Amino acid sequence: MSSEDSVREASAAxxxxxxxxxxxxxxxxxxAASVFLLPSQHALLTQIAIWALFAVSLDLLLGYxxxxxxxxxxxxxxxxxxxxxxxxxxxxEPVTGLVVAGVAAGLLGLITSLLVLRGTDxxxxxxxxxxxxxxxxxxxxxxxxxxxxxxxxxxxxxxVLGFFPIYFIPKNAYAYVxxxxxxxxxxxxxxxxxxxxxxxxxxxxxxxRASSIGIPNNLRLIAVYTVAxxxxxxxxxxxxxxxxxxxxxYIDFQRSADVLLMLIIxxxxxxxxxxxxxxxxLIAQKSIGNVTPQYWEFWIGFAxxxxxxxxxxxxxxxxxxxxxxxxxxxxxxx
Amino acid sequence: xxxxxxxxxxxRFGGIVPTNDVNLRVREGARHALIGxxxxxxxxxxxxxxxxxxxxxxxxKLAGNDITRLKPHxxxxxGIARTFQxxxxxxxxxxxxxxxxxxxxxxxxxxxxxxAFGGDEKIVTEAVALARQFGLADVLEERTSxxxxxxxRQLEIALAIAGKPRVLLLDEPAAGVPETERHEILETxxxxxxxxxxxxxxxxxxxxxxxxxxxxxxxDGKLFVEGEPKEIExxxxxxxxxxxxxxxx
Numbered sequence: 001m002s003s004e005d006s007v008r009e010a011s012a013a014x015x016x017x018x019x020x021x022x023x024x025x026x027x028x029x030x031x032a033a034s035v036f037l038l039p040s041q042h043a044l045l046t047q048i049a050i051w052a053l054f055a056v057s058l059d060l061l062l063g064y065x066x067x068x069x070x071x072x073x074x075x076x077x078x079x080x081x082x083x084x085x086x087x088x089x090x091x092x093e094p095v096t097g098l099v100v101a102g103v104a105a106g107l108l109g110l111i112t113s114l115l116v117l118r119g120t121d122x123x124x125x126x127x128x129x130x131x132x133x134x135x136x137x138x139x140x141x142x143x144x145x146x147x148x149x150x151x152x153x154x155x156x157x158x159x160v161l162g163f164f165p166i167y168f169i170p171k172n173a174y175a176y177v178x179x180x181x182x183x184x185x186x187x188x189x190x191x192x193x194x195x196x197x198x199x200x201x202x203x204x205x206x207x208x209r210a211s212s213i214g215i216p217n218n219l220r221l222i223a224v225y226t227v228a229x230x231x232x233x234x235x236x237x238x239x240x241x242x243x244x245x246x247x248x249x250y251i252d253f254q255r256s257a258d259v260l261l262m263l264i265i266x267x268x269x270x271x272x273x274x275x276x277x278x279x280x281x282l283i284a285q286k287s288i289g290n291v292t293p294q295y296w297e298f299w300i301g302f303a304x305x306x307x308x309x310x311x312x313x314x315x316x317x318x319x320x321x322x323x324x325x326x327x328x329x330x331x332x333x334x
Numbered sequence: 335x336x337x338x339x340x341x342x343x344x345x346r347f348g349g350i351v352p353t354n355d356v357n358l359r360v361r362e363g364a365r366h367a368l369i370g371x372x373x374x375x376x377x378x379x380x381x382x383x384x385x386x387x388x389x390x391x392x393x394x395k396l397a398g399n400d401i402t403r404l405k406p407h408x409x410x411x412x413g414i415a416r417t418f419q420x421x422x423x424x425x426x427x428x429x430x431x432x433x434x435x436x437x438x439x440x441x442x443x444x445x446x447x448x449x450a451f452g453g454d455e456k457i458v459t460e461a462v463a464l465a466r467q468f469g470l471a472d473v474l475e476e477r478t479s480x481x482x483x484x485x486x487r488q489l490e491i492a493l494a495i496a497g498k499p500r501v502l503l504l505d506e507p508a509a510g511v512p513e514t515e516r517h518e519i520l521e522t523x524x525x526x527x528x529x530x531x532x533x534x535x536x537x538x539x540x541x542x543x544x545x546x547x548x549x550x551x552x553x554d555g556k557l558f559v560e561g562e563p564k565e566i567e568x569x570x571x572x573x574x575x576x577x578x579x580x581x582x583x
Contacts, residue, residue: 006471007459011431013475014452195438196447202424202435209422213382213436213497214410215444223445 018193028182035175042170044286048279049177050238051261054190055263055274056181057231062260063269064192065224066204069118070125070256072232074112077310078231079105080240081146084155087241092156094166094241098234105233106226113225117218129253134212136251151247155240158199166242173242180238181275184231188271191227192199200224261300265307267315277315336398337362337531338383338414338501343392345378345555352378353389354555360501360533360548367534367546371575375555376535377419380503383533384416385409397500409521415492415499419506419535425479429470429489432478433461436496461496468492468522484515491522501531508541520544543567551575 034045054076061067079101086100116127139146146152157167166173170190191197202210203217211217240246249255258281266277281300312319338360345353346532350377360366370376381387383394385406393402396412404412424432437457438444452458465471468488478489487507489548494502523545526532536542542549542563549566551558553575559566566572 003462003466006466006474007455007462010462010474011452011455011458013430014429014434014458018450018452055338102407190450191447193451194449195435195444195451197430198427198435198451199439199444201426202432205424205426206422209418209424209493211406212410212416212418212422213493214407214439216405216407220444 002043024272031178031182035171035178039171042174044282046170046174046242047172048275048282049181050235050242051259051262051278051282052275053181053184053238054232054235054259055266055278056185056271057235057274058259058263059271059274060188060192060224060228060231062263063271063273064197064204065200065221067221067225068121068125069116069128070119070253070260071128071130072130072259073251073253073255074128074135074228075109075232075238076091076107076239076259077139077248078108078236080236080250081139081152081245082233083237083240084152084246085145087155087157092158093125093162094160094176097241098237101237101240102230102234103276105236108233109229110222110226112229114221116225117221118308132251132253132256133301133306136253138246139251139293147246149248151245153245155208155246157241177238177242180234182245184234188231194269196223206210245315261304263315265315267311267317270314273315276317280316335362336360337364337396338533339395339398340379340383341393343379343382343394344390345382346388352555353382356392356552356555356557358550358557360531362500362531363528365378365532365534365546366548366550367536367542368550368552369448369539369542370552370558373554374552376507376552378555379552380416380505380535383503385415398480410497410499413498413500414432415494415497415501416503417494417505417507419509421486421490423475423478423486423489423493427478428475429465429478429481429485429492430458430461430474432489432493433464433496434458436493437461437464440497442520464492464496466502467525468495469518472559482515485514486512487511487515487519488522491519495530499530502526504532504534504536506536506538507534508538 038045058069061069082104083097083101087097109144112131115131116124119127140148159165160176162173166176172240199210199215199220202215203220207217236250239250262277262281263274264277265280266273266275284299285296288299307315310322314321336359340356340358343353343356344351356379368376368379378387381476382389385404393400396414397399400411401409427435434452434457437460462474465474468491469557470485470488470492473485478486481489481528491507504523505548507523508516511519534545546563549563550560551566551572558575559569559572
């Protein structure tokens with residue numbers, strides 16, 4: 001093979017990795033269709049899309065940069081409160097609110113990343129939990145601003161960009177949330193397939209070698225932590241805009257744990273894990289909850305054990321893959 | 335011209351002094367070997383040179399410039415690269431991706447977050463050429479973690495060279511390589527670009543005497559003796575300390 005051929009083939013191989021798979025087109029077309037085809041499920045779908053964005057933001061940290069966080073709700077909740085307070089005091093236009101919430105949560109992420117990135121895995125988990133607890137207690141104590149335990153109400157939600165009303169119109173609200181999810185997903189996908197994204201993979205894979213080939217590990221991790229925090233803040237702002245009240249549950253430990261669960265269920269490091277995981281989690285929660293609410297935690301615990309043991313990387317997909325492979329082998333036998 | 339120099343370099347861990355007043359000078363373009371019995375402080379010295387450890391005292395100079403205070407990645411940017419005795423690779427990436435990553439970082443393009451990785455044809459061309467040179471052309475698109483050990487060892491060196499260093503620290507390049515694949519690694523080492531200054535840390539005397547034009551012997555954290563391979567080979571003190579120690583192992 002001539003060297004031009006091998007360069008062309010190498011370029012093609014790298015391109016294949018970042019190209020959109022046909023299944024992805026199917027997925028997003030189906031998501032768009034659900035706006036029109038599943039009118040009775042818009043409330044649930046909106047929840048899924050918001051959690052999905054939140055989980056995608058955690059995937060940027062965990063799946064690509066290898067940062068384990070059990071306090072990601074700190075940024076989600078902060079974004080939600082900022083969006084609500086901004087709407088109350090300035091303008092109720094939602095996109096403006098998202099931008100403000102994203103910038104504010106990103107700044108919080110930038111500042112707190114300096115604390116989070118100091119240690120190794122266990123230290124990082126503890127620091128992230130600690131930051132979220134501190135944020136929770138601040139929101140609780142500053143009840144004159146946040147409403148404390150009663151929650152924050154009275155947030156105006158104007159039409160998106162002045163012409164697309166979403167307030168108490170489930171279909172429109174879902175469409176709005178879905179568009180935001182898609183746009184930010186698209187950006188995330190560009191980022192993880194960029195030179196910057198590959199440097200994160202390198203840091204995750206082998207931080208010692210990464211710094212030995214000239215990557216400034218900490219600067220890159222600070223950058224991705226900031227982006228992930230901004231994403232989480234935007235997810236929080238979306239929830240604030242589509243629910244009547246912002247409360248302390250936006251920022252509590254349960255939310256940080258749930259988003260991590262969703263991501264693990266869907267699988268890390270390919271961005272769709274957060275979306276698939278949040279959909280499975282919320283649909284299962286709802287359907288199991290309808291039948292036997294007391295067993296929900298049993299089933300989620302069971303699923304977690306199975307996935308942690310057998311499918312750490314790709315979540316449910318690893319399990320499906322294993323089953324398909326096993327069946328394939330059996331069929332291949334004469 | 336001195337490529338790499340240490341001045342009174344010292345590292346203390348409590349009462350232990352693994353690097354004790356080391357004044358090392360590596361000439362530009364040299365094939366310089368650093369040898370010494372186990373526990374002589376070779377690894378500590380490497381870590382001081384690359385910035386993984388901070389010295390308790392003394393200086394490290396690269397081409398006359400003081401780099402003592404620079405962090406590891408900053409030293410890489412100045413032109414120091416290293417390989418590791420135990421492979422330090424990116425298991426999830428392919429050799430093509432890993433080499434292209436190093437080239438991109440070398441060209442200061444690593445912060446680009448809106449460009450496609452692999453979209454820069456110059457980088458891919460260089461990566462492919464380098465992979466060929468290191469016998470990795472037929473495994474370009476395989477996951478690094480699934481490569482045979484000999485190939486991984488080649489990649490270990492290829493990643494360091496992809497950064498176009500002025501000074502390359504080679505830490506036991508043939509360590510763990512099976513006898514049958516050994517000659518490939520040695521050929522690779524022998525074929526390293528002549529303008530790269532190489533400091534080889536090695537246990538294997540065959541490799542050292544086949545490769546080096548200058549040898550420094552380190553014993554108990556101190557420079558014991560330095561000279562041409564012939565002088566070192568015939569130095570009775572080296573024989574006593576070094577070979578004596580080795581038969582004790």
